[in-house]
Every structure is written in structure tokens, then in C-alpha cells.
Amino acid sequence: MARLIVDRVTKAFGAFRALDQVSLDVRDGEFMAILGPSGCGKTTLLRQIAGFDKLDGGRIVIGETVVSTPTRHVPPERRRIGIVFQSYALWPHMTVAENVAYGLTVAGVREPERARRVEAALALVELEGYAARRPSLLSGGQRQRVALARCLVTEPSLVLLDEPLANLDVHLRASMEDEFARFHVRTATTMVYITHDQAEAMALADRIAVMDGGRLLQVATPSQLYREPADATVAAFIGEGIVVPAEVVGVEPPGRCRVDMFGLSVGMRCPLTQTPTRAARVCLRAADLAIVGTDVAGIGAHVVRAVYQGGHFRIEAQLDHVDGVLVHLTAAEPCRLAPGSAIRIGIADGWVLPESGEIVDTTAPEPTNGRRADGGAGTTAAKR
Secondary structure, eight states: OOOEEEEEEEEEETTEEEEEEEEEEEOTTOEEEEEOOTTSSHHHHHHHHHTSSOOSEEEEEETTEEEEOSSOBOOGGGTTEEEEETTOOOOTTSOHHHHHHHHHHHTTOOTTHHHHHHHHHHHHTTOTTOTTOOGGGSOHHHHHHHHHHHHHTTOOSEEEEESTTTTSOHHHHHHHHHHHHHHHHHHOOEEEEEESOHHHHHHHOSEEEEEETTEEEEEEOHHHHHHSOSSHHHHHHSTTOEEEEEEEEEEETTTEEEEEETTEEEEEEOOTTOOOEEEEEEEEOGGGEEEOOTTSOOEEEEEEEEEEOSSEEEEEEEETTSTTOEEEEEEESSOOOOTTOEEEEEEOOOEEOOSSOOEEEOOOOOOOTTSOOOOOSOOOOEEO
């Protein structure tokens, strides 16, 4: 195991800045997910950590060793890092045991120590009895476990996983998510998991770092990330948050305020530093919205689309008197709402987005080796 420190790392390709002052502290034994859309810089960050590229600014520390600065670059083979790629990258002409042993062979580990470590690695990923098979005779999930065993057999201090489930079907992904979680509990290895799939990140990680445009936007536990996004970009990306303008008319400590939104007064959660303002933005979640009757306080809207999703409908609606503001919520079946139908939407809760937009790390609890420490609401924010 090893702690990973990424300190103000920058990387540019010509005029394009792929990483812009990225700082991240991954604790010893933690499962950290790096989450973001395609082109956000997450794979570029992985390449800097692995040592495949030389950085332009900042530094990277693994354990107690500085492995990257603009003037110092420890090569990948000396970083004690294991990497699992989405393509598996298995040698088709080798058996499972030979694939797993490849790194040990290159490192000069001899028999019987090599065979002992290969057997232990296969046992760790529950592939005992598969040593003599070729990759072509394995399922996609089994191939991914072989790739994981090959990574682990070299006893890395840090494991990097580059979208390892991207090539698997939906059902197999769920099975492999369980496998990765169990593996992390068994080994307590420090793991950095690169993905664009927020469901994977939420299911697996102790904490999630959200990236966009080469910058780190927020680091938080899955629960905090969903309940307390740091800005409008994170709010919209995580869980399809609905960002709307509002006025904070009063603060009701701790962490609660009264918001005026399109003429409706709503009590909401807010940062501990929140003050009254006319220029606030709030994040609404579909779970906090409901269609209500005319005798209940709500906001008028018209249905744009109703999509059946098995057991319920996703309702997309345009708020009345507010151009360009679309909201979405669920309605149980039977639902006879057609496009153009007038409805009234009640709001049970929401989150007032921080004013500065500079919040990055909103977590404090230590990792629990596979059992997440979701700290809940009201944590102290640390500025960039």
C-alpha cells in the first residue's frame, strides 16, 4: 500500500492544457475514483501517475518517494505500480499462468517463488484451476480477473484501473463491480479507478474526484457528491441535477436556509457559510420533486415529454413563466399525462450551490477498506 499525492500537476500538448493545476491526496489503502466525461483529463492524469508521460509542472509522490517533477522522472517500471487496462492486454498464445507470471519473469523472479506467487494471485481473484487455459477460452469477466491477477502478482504499492469494465456487458459489469469491491476488502491496496460511469464510481469508491476541462472540480464521498455538489457542472453531471436560479431570503443555521424560487418559498440545505443573496443557484433532484394538487404550494409547469421506464414514468416539464428551465421527475403508473398537460410541482428539498465555486475537497473521514465512510452533510469545505 502507498499514499499518492498529486500536487498542482500540469500537462500541456501544444496550446491545449490537458491538466491544469490538479491536486489530489489519495490515502493509504483508499479506493479513489477519478470521474469525468470523455476528454476531461482523467486518462492523462493516470498516465502522469504511471510515469508514461513527463509532467510540465507540479509533482507526484508515491509513498515517500517523489516520482515526478519537471526535472525528475522515475520510469514506470521503478514505481511499483500495477495497471489494469480496459482491453485486458493478455497474450493470446500464453496460458493464464504464463500471462500472470509475465511481470515476474521480466523481473527475474525464479521458480519455485514465481509459481507460488502466481498461484496466490489466481487464488486472490478466485481463478484456481484456470492456470492452464488460454485467454480465448475465458469469459470477459474471467479475462479481466486474469489481468487483475497479473497486476497484483508483482505486489504493487498502488493499483491503477483504466476503465476496466468498459468492454463488458451490463450484467457482467455488476458482477465485476462486486469482484473489485471484494478484492479491495481482501487486499486493502491503494486503488485509483478511472471511469466515465458515475454508477460504477458511486458503487465502488471511498471517495470520488470529479474532473472537467483538465481541472479537478470536487473530491467527496459518493453521498456528499450527490447531496452537496460544489458547482453547477458537478450538479448537472452527477445524478442529472437540475440547476435553477433562486433568491436566498434567510439563513436558518445550521446549514439550512429559506429560498424564494419562482414565487415559491422552500426550505433547503446550504453551505455553513451561506448568506442571503438574490443571485443564488440551487440544485434540485428528481427525488425531491412531485406532482401535487392545486391545494398544495407548488410551481406551475407543462409536460414536455413522458417516458415509460418500467414501473414508473420520467416526466420532463417546462416551468411556466420561466423560459428555458426544464425539470424532470418520476410519476407512478398509471400515468395519463400527455405533452402539453398542465401540472403543479411541489419541492421538498434542494441544495444551494456554494457561491465561490472554489470548493474541491469536501471530505474528512478516513477510508474503511471497501466499506465507504459517507460522512453525510455539513462537512467543512477546503478551498483550492
